[in-house]
Amino acid sequence: MAAGFLDWRAGALVAVLTAVTYVLLDTVPRADGARSLRSxxxxxxxxxxxGPHRYLAIGPGGAYLVFARLDPVSPGRRIGGVPAERVAERAAAHAARQERALGAEVVPVVLVTGRLPEPVMRLDHVVVARPRDAVRHILSRPQALDDGDVRRLAERHRP
Structure with a gap:
C-alpha cells in the first residue's frame, strides 16, 4: 500500500516541479553579457x-554595437551553432545600419562563452570575445570622442 501511495504522489510532485520550472524559466531573465557591460x-x-541582447556603447573610445547574447563557441568556427562568418555578416549589417543613423563608425562586438584561441579575435572588422575581454578591449581603445560627441551620438540613436 505504501508503494502505491508514494507512486502517484511522486508522479504528482514531479509534474508540479516541472511546471514550476517552466514558469521560472520564462520569468527569470536569461543571462547575457549586459552585466559585464555595465562597468x-x-x-x-x-x-x-x-534590441534584444544588443547594446550600443558610445564613449571616449568610439561607438560599439555589442551583441550580448553569449552564444557558445564550438569547434569548426561556429558561434551558437551558426557558422562564425554568418554571425559576423549579420553583426556587420546591424552595425552598418547604426553607422548610417549615427553618422559615425560603429564597431560590432559579439560576446561569446567558451574558449577562444586569443582573448579578442576578429572576423573581418567584427570583434569576438568573452564579456570581460571585450570590455577590456573597448576600454583600451584610444580616445576618439569627447563628451559632446558622445552626447550628440547618443541623441541620434534609434533602436
Whole structure:
C-alpha cells in the first residue's frame, strides 16, 4: 500500500516541479553579457539598448554595437551553432545600419562563452570575445570622442 501511495504522489510532485520550472524559466531573465557591460558606464560610456541582447556603447573610445547574447563557441568556427562568418555578416549589417543613423563608425562586438584561441579575435572588422575581454578591449581603445560627441551620438540613436 505504501508503494502505491508514494507512486502517484511522486508522479504528482514531479509534474508540479516541472511546471514550476517552466514558469521560472520564462520569468527569470536569461543571462547575457549586459552585466559585464555595465562597468563601461564608469569610464564615460553610455549604454543604449538596441534590441534584444544588443547594446550600443558610445564613449571616449568610439561607438560599439555589442551583441550580448553569449552564444557558445564550438569547434569548426561556429558561434551558437551558426557558422562564425554568418554571425559576423549579420553583426556587420546591424552595425552598418547604426553607422548610417549615427553618422559615425560603429564597431560590432559579439560576446561569446567558451574558449577562444586569443582573448579578442576578429572576423573581418567584427570583434569576438568573452564579456570581460571585450570590455577590456573597448576600454583600451584610444580616445576618439569627447563628451559632446558622445552626447550628440547618443541623441541620434534609434533602436
Amino acid at each position: 563601461l558606464r564608469g569610464s564615460g560610456y553610455r549604454l543604449l539598448r538596441d
